[in-house]
Amino acid sequence: MHREKSWAEPWKIKMVEHLRMTTKEDRIEAIKEAGYNTFLLKSKDVYIDLLTDSGTNAMSDVQWAGMMLGDEAYAGSRNFYHLESAIQKYYSYKYVVPTHQGRGAEHILSQTLIQEGDFIPGNMYFTTTRLHQELAGGTFVDVIVDEAHDTESEFPFKGNVDMNKLEDLIKRVGPDKIPYVCIATSVNMAGGQPISMANLKELRELTNKYGIPIVHDMTRVAENAWFIKVREKEYENHTVAQIVYEICTLTDHATMSAKKDPIVNIGGFLATNDEEVYKKSQNMVVIYEGLHTYGGMAGRDMEALSIGIEESVQDAHIRARVGQTTYLGEKLIDYGIPIIRPIGSHGVFLDVKKFLPHLSQDVFPAQTLAAEIYIQNGVRTMERGIVSAGRNKETGDHNRPNLELVRITIPRRVYTQAHMDVVAECIDDVFERREKIKGLKFTYEPEHLRFFQARFKTID
Numbered sequence: 001m002h003r004e005k006s007w008a009e010p011w012k013i014k015m016v017e018h019l020r021m022t023t024k025e026d027r028i029e030a031i032k033e034a035g036y037n038t039f040l041l042k043s044k045d046v047y048i049d050l051l052t053d054s055g056t057n058a059m060s061d062v063q064w065a066g067m068m069l070g071d072e073a074y075a076g077s078r079n080f081y082h083l084e085s086a087i088q089k090y091y092s093y094k095y096v097v098p099t100h101q102g103r104g105a106e107h108i109l110s111q112t113l114i115q116e117g118d119f120i121p122g123n124m125y126f127t128t129t130r131l132h133q134e135l136a137g138g139t140f141v142d143v144i145v146d147e148a149h150d151t152e153s154e155f156p157f158k159g160n161v162d163m164n165k166l167e168d169l170i171k172r173v174g175p176d177k178i179p180y181v182c183i184a185t186s187v188n189m190a191g192g193q194p195i196s197m198a199n200l201k202e203l204r205e206l207t208n209k210y211g212i213p214i215v216h217d218m219t220r221v222a223e224n225a226w227f228i229k230v231r232e233k234e235y236e237n238h239t240v241a242q243i244v245y246e247i248c249t250l251t252d253h254a255t256m257s258a259k260k261d262p263i264v265n266i267g268g269f270l271a272t273n274d275e276e277v278y279k280k281s282q283n284m285v286v287i288y289e290g291l292h293t294y295g296g297m298a299g300r301d302m303e304a305l306s307i308g309i310e311e312s313v314q315d316a317h318i319r320a321r322v323g324q325t326t327y328l329g330e331k332l333i334d335y336g337i338p339i340i341r342p343i344g345s346h347g348v349f350l351d352v353k354k355f356l357p358h359l360s361q362d363v364f365p366a367q368t369l370a371a372e373i374y375i376q377n378g379v380r381t382m383e384r385g386i387v388s389a390g391r392n393k394e395t396g397d398h399n400r401p402n403l404e405l406v407r408i409t410i411p412r413r414v415y416t417q418a419h420m421d422v423v424a425e426c427i428d429d430v431f432e433r434r435e436k437i438k439g440l441k442f443t444y445e446p447e448h449l450r451f452f453q454a455r456f457k458t459i460d
């Protein structure tokens, strides 16, 4: 009999962290105090925390041992040189500028490359990425394939770039107005959906034709590589490490949030093959982050990151990582709960337009659902819909994204399969009572990245 092999984790648990259970009354009180925004809940009031996979990873014993090797020199820490060589070895980029996290790298690269009036095409926006492009005077243009916006589509590479959309933009505004194309691997806002190697190669060819560089948002590159391995025939016998390396060689510059793929709690970097960009970025990092050999990280953090990079590109690790996400997704599908398909790499995304069809986007359905899931059983998730999309720079109206989602994000190496069962049951319980759920309205709306700090009240 043929049986699919289990995705069981390639590690065992050495230390545990206790979880705290609360009552429903506690949670109703806590979410009210948090303005119905799961970002404003206190961690102590949360049972299973699936808000984000950012910085919530469990480090290995080897990484913890590395923490003891921190060289906390202001300049020239040996941990920086370890980090630099790990990036060169696994990601191919020549030059490295460390930053405190991903947005630090985005800030520096945006300010270095973008001029007022430029256009930056990308395979869907990311919140901090787009904001830094705008603050530098640029305008983001979405050139992802239409399938990415279609929750029904089972297309295996929803992170792909639509070459026609991109070439139309190049012809319309001219290549001089496009400082780079920004490509995310395992596209967060599309639901953790990959870009194919074939598409990336095609993109490289097109951008070469017009002399436009590619910036790689490599936050989840190893997860993307796994999908290439299992979905792109040509790569089935490649290792994840080989695929990661090849992806990187097809791009010119990169920004990394080390809080995701490389399994640490804080950190990031900017990497490039361009010496000019390297020098400018090195010069800027000292203004905003710290000296160019620590960029906002402690020596020990750079050491843990160097080790995490190597661990993150191992096939067994990524197989279990994506395996756990798939497990939760399939369980929800079995319950008949509408989710984005194919199931992504770092999380499962509830399709809220189908979950709460009676709510209009103006009452923030995904925000509402995240609050209800918390009330149900203390599971913390987050909104990825109209609140995250912010307002249009010109008109001041809400951006109205096609996708109105709740993101259930899985930290790396933290929770067990039984926790995933609890999460699925919790969401099913909310699904049972969905018709009674009403929406929310703003009581406080911050100007930038409003989803982080916005407050709401219920509509009666």
Ligand SMILES: *Cc1c(COP(=O)(O)O)cnc(C)c1O
Binding pocket: 054, 101, 102, 103, 104, 126, 128, 129, 184, 188, 217, 219, 256, 257, 258, 259, 260, 267, 268
């Ligand atoms: C998290 C993230 C960033 C920003 O990184 P931070 O470390 O949170 O500053 C950028 N791009 C993507 C795709 C991300 O997921």
